Amino acid sequence: DIQMTQSPSSLSASVGDRVTITCRASEDISNFLNWYQQRPGKAPKLLIYAASTLQSGVPSRFSGSGSGTDFTLTISSLQPEDFVTYYCQQSHSTPRTFGQGTELEI
Amino acid sequence: QVQLQQSGPGLVKPSQTLSLTCAISGDSVSSNRAAWNWIRQSPSRGLEWLGRTYYKSKWYNDYALSVKSRITINPDTSKNQFSLQLDSVTPEDTAVYYCARVKSGSSGWFNGGMDVWGQGTTVTVSS
Numbered sequence: 001d002i003q004m005t006q007s008p009s010s011l012s013a014s015v016g017d018r019v020t021i022t023c024r025a026s027e028d029i030s031n032f033l034n035w036y037q038q039r040p041g042k043a044p045k046l047l048i049y050a051a052s053t054l055q056s057g058v059p060s061r062f063s064g065s066g067s068g069t070d071f072t073l074t075i076s077s078l079q080p081e082d083f084v085t086y087y088c089q090q091s092h093s094t095p096r097t098f099g100q101g102t103e104l105e106i
Numbered sequence: 107q108v109q110l111q112q113s114g115p116g117l118v119k120p121s122q123t124l125s126l127t128c129a130i131s132g133d134s135v136s137s138n139r140a141a142w143n144w145i146r147q148s149p150s151r152g153l154e155w156l157g158r159t160y161y162k163s164k165w166y167n168d169y170a171l172s173v174k175s176r177i178t179i180n181p182d183t184s185k186n187q188f189s190l191q192l193d194s195v196t197p198e199d200t201a202v203y204y205c206a207r208v209k210s211g212s213s214g215w216f217n218g219g220m221d222v223w224g225q226g227t228t229v230t231v232s233s
Contacts, residue, residue: 001171034219043204043226044153049219050211087153091208091217095170096143098153 002026002090006099013104017078021102023071023088032092035064035073038085038101047086048073080106108132110205110224118199118231124192127182128205128224135181135188136161141208141216144179144190148201158208159188160216195231202226 003026013019023033031051036044046055048064051071061076075082083106088099114126126144133140141160147153157169159179169177178191192199204227206220 032217036219043206043223044220045223046219046221049221050217055219055221089153089219091219094155094158094168095172096155098155100152 001095002029002093002097004088004090004097004099006086006088006102008102009100010103010105012106013078013083014106015078015080019075019078019104021073021086021088023066023073023099025069025071025090025092028068029090029092031067032090033064033066033071034089034091035062036087036089037082038087040084044087049091078104108207108222110207110222112203112205112224112227114203114227114229116228116230118195118229119233120196120231121194124190124195124199124203124229124231126190126203126205126227126229127187128189129185129187130207131186133207133222135159135186136183138162139210141210142179142181142188143206143208143220145204145206145220146199146201147204150198151201154201156190156192158216162214197231200229200231202228 005024033051035048038044052064085103109131111129141158143158144156176193181188205224207222208216
């Protein structure tokens with residue numbers, strides 16, 4: 001299985017800050033990397049697919065980059081509703097695997 | 107707009123079978139442009155993909171090795187839904203279970219993100 005490792009596990013920031021979350025795959029996954037946002041008690045929501053393509057309806061302050069094994073999710077100017085948990089997920093091969101999550105704390 | 111509506115019991119006894127259903131509206135389980143997935147989430151295991159079903163001239167299934175001997179995902183074309191069956195459950199199968207869709211990309215394969223999710227079902231395995 002491809003292991004996905006996110007860092008950091010938690011991150012403290014303030015409204016208006018720019019933050020970056022990193023995701024590393026245990027092998028080359030090309031650009032088959034997706035990012036999700038999850039609010040407490042809710043299903044994950046797709047933010048970015050194919051490493052850098054913004055899902056329809058997602059604010060432009062979210063962006064993704066990377067290829068191969070190293071990827072980043074950047075939020076350019078944190079809004080109060082962004083202080084939740086983020087996950088990466090590879091869609092290169094089965095089984096699909098997720099990172100352990102990054103909790104963004106205000 | 108596509109919606110997934112989950113149903114099924116929230117409490118299952120150890121050694122019994124967990125059964126959940128995901129009803130699809132706005133898309134078709136038989137579409138050759140979508141794969142239908144089950145994922146679960148628990149504090150100990152995080153988000154764990156369990157398997158998927160999809161149709162490309164015939165039906166295919168992929169399952170996670172961790173549950174492969176116990177899992178069945180079936181499409182139901184008459185009701186436009188798909189189901190999850192997990193046999194011989196233990197307390198370690200206690201989790202929130204989600205169904206989700208993945209659309210095919212330009213390659214025709216399902217390498218994109220899970221863009222539509224069910225509401226989640228909390229399943230507790232306990233006697």
